[in-house]
Amino acid sequence: xxxxxxxxxxxxxxxxxxxxxxxxxxxxxxRYQDTVHTxxxxxxxxxxxxxxxxxxxxxAWRALPRFRGEAAFSTWLHRITVNTAWTLRRRDxxxxxxxxxxxxxxxxxxxxxxxELAEARAGLLRxxxxxxxxxxxxxxxxxxxxxxxxxVARELGITETAVKVRLHRARARLRSRLEGxx
Amino acid sequence: xRGPLCATAALLPAVSGxxxxxxxxxxxxxxxxxxxxxxxxxxxxxLGGEVAPAPATLHGAVMARLGPxxxxxxxxxxxxxxxxxxxxxxxxxxxxxxxxxxxxxxxRARATA
Numbered sequence: 001x002x003x004x005x006x007x008x009x010x011x012x013x014x015x016x017x018x019x020x021x022x023x024x025x026x027x028x029x030x031r032y033q034d035t036v037h038t039x040x041x042x043x044x045x046x047x048x049x050x051x052x053x054x055x056x057x058x059x060a061w062r063a064l065p066r067f068r069g070e071a072a073f074s075t076w077l078h079r080i081t082v083n084t085a086w087t088l089r090r091r092d093x094x095x096x097x098x099x100x101x102x103x104x105x106x107x108x109x110x111x112x113x114x115x116e117l118a119e120a121r122a123g124l125l126r127x128x129x130x131x132x133x134x135x136x137x138x139x140x141x142x143x144x145x146x147x148x149x150x151x152v153a154r155e156l157g158i159t160e161t162a163v164k165v166r167l168h169r170a171r172a173r174l175r176s177r178l179e180g181x182x
Numbered sequence: 183x184r185g186p187l188c189a190t191a192a193l194l195p196a197v198s199g200x201x202x203x204x205x206x207x208x209x210x211x212x213x214x215x216x217x218x219x220x221x222x223x224x225x226x227x228x229l230g231g232e233v234a235p236a237p238a239t240l241h242g243a244v245m246a247r248l249g250p251x252x253x254x255x256x257x258x259x260x261x262x263x264x265x266x267x268x269x270x271x272x273x274x275x276x277x278x279x280x281x282x283x284x285x286x287x288x289x290r291a292r293a294t295a
């Protein structure tokens with residue numbers, strides 16, 4: 001099936017899920033569970049990621065009748081994930097910021113550089129794990145996922161100026177941590 | 183030693199004109215800072231392409247908890263709650279005003295009696 005077919009297929013699944021078909025929604029969960037879980041892992045760490053992903057899918061299911069298709073389904077789902085992560089993180093203040101450990105798929109660096117890259121990546125993940133939740137959310141959405149400052153501000157409920165300030169501090173802290181490690 | 187222009191260049195990495203640009207052109211420290219900044223941006227962007235497989239139990243856990251869907255727009259509910267709060271506050275305000283006016287009227291009536 002070509003990309004157009006996949007798109008049509010997804011539209012059909014969405015229409016069925018919007019009408020309350022749990023099986024169609026289950027198919028959508030299969031398709032998006034890895035990306036939603038990855039985003040959750042980046043935002044809140046391994047400790048809460050599964051809870052955030054699960055809650056995000058449940059919120060998406062409840063809200064599906066209101067999904068008008070103005071944005072792509074994946075974008076809508078990611079926004080729900082960000083909001084859920086934000087809510088659960090606030091609710092769960094007992095948890096300190098978690099390191100970004102996770103069972104990531106190997107994206108295939110060349111064997112001779114694999115060890116070096118893996119070490120650099122692990123250092124970067126450790127450094128991200130030391131950021132406070134607000135700085136981390138902004139850095140993850142802006143620098144890892146490439147969202148615009150306005151999108152980040154809207155989804156986190158903060159001003160664009162606050163986004164800039166947090167991003168600046170987060171980057172400075174990351175650089176300082178990484179320079180300390182290297 | 184880090185001069186004020188180095189510090190300004192570090193604070194404003196996106197500014198690429200005027201004195202800052204001229205400074206960056208010959209300052210090795212700023213060039214090294216820029217290189218580190220670009221390298222970090224590349225490393226972070228690369229993380230965006232990775233995927234962490236979801237736990238095997240996630241799908242089942244979601245499907246086991248699917249409840250009813252809700253077509254009501256939560257923004258309308260929030261707006262209705264805000265309106266109710268305003269109406270209640272106005273009601274309390276009116277009641278206080280009425281009590282005050284009644285008290286004053288009683289006092290005046292007692293004074294004239």
